[in-house]
Amino acid sequence: MGLTTRTEGVENGRLCRTEITITESRYLLVMVLDTIIVFAVSLLIGALGIYAGARVIVDADDYTYAIVTALIGAIIWAVVGFFFGWIPLLGPLLVFIAYLAVINARYPGGWIEAIGITFVAWLTVLVVLYVLAFFGVMTFEAVGVPGT
Numbered sequence: 523m524g525l526t527t528r529t530e531g532v533e534n535g536r537l538c539r540t541e542i543t544i545t546e547s548r549y550l551l552v553m554v555l556d557t558i559i560v561f562a563v564s565l566l567i568g569a570l571g572i573y574a575g576a577r578v579i580v581d582a583d584d585y586t587y588a589i590v591t592a593l594i595g596a597i598i599w600a601v602v603g604f605f606f607g608w609i610p611l612l613g614p615l616l617v618f619i620a621y622l623a624v625i626n627a628r629y630p631g632g633w634i635e636a637i638g639i640t641f642v643a644w645l646t647v648l649v650v651l652y653v654l655a656f657f658g659v660m661t662f663e664a665v666g667v668p669g670t
Contacts, residue, residue, distance in 0.1 A: 563660065567650055568592040571643035572625070579638040580631050587628070595624045 566589065573588035602620040607613040626636035654660040 565589065565592055565596070567647055567654075568596070568643075570650065571645075571647035572639065574646040575639035575642035576629050578642050579635050580629050582629055591624065591628045594628070595621050598624050 569585065569589040569592040572591050572595075573582075573585050576582035576588060598620050599617055603613070603617045606616045609616070622633065622636045622640060625639050626633055629635065629639060651660065
């Protein structure tokens with residue numbers, strides 16, 4: 523049993539039928555690979571935003587550090603969101619403060635710099651995702667930067 527795709531059409535005056543069957547295991551593999559690729563690309567875009575924010579606000583110049591920060595931020599965002607995100611008004615605020623705490627802990631400066639880095643990251647990712655979505659390359663979301 524698997525996923526079957528059938529197409530019919532006319533080619534050179536002849537009726538053509540094509541049938542492609544993908545087994546369940548191959549279909550599952552394609553779904554897993556698709557998920558991994560989307561996560562990796564989203565993480566890299568989120569890290570680009572953090573890199574841009576850190577570069578502008580605190581003059582930090584390490585993209586690898588931004589990737590690790592985006593990954594840690596995404597994990598903290600998910601964990602805190604799982605436990606507190608359901609609380610109206612307070613939950614999203616706690617999740618955002620936890621994310622800011624990650625930025626604050628990973629980059630020099632204080633809370634104001636962390637807010638600045640996050641704001642520039644959000645704007646950068648917003649622009650990148652808008653351009654990619656406009657050209658149909660990707661949907662409008664990224665891992666590692668909240669609100670995108």
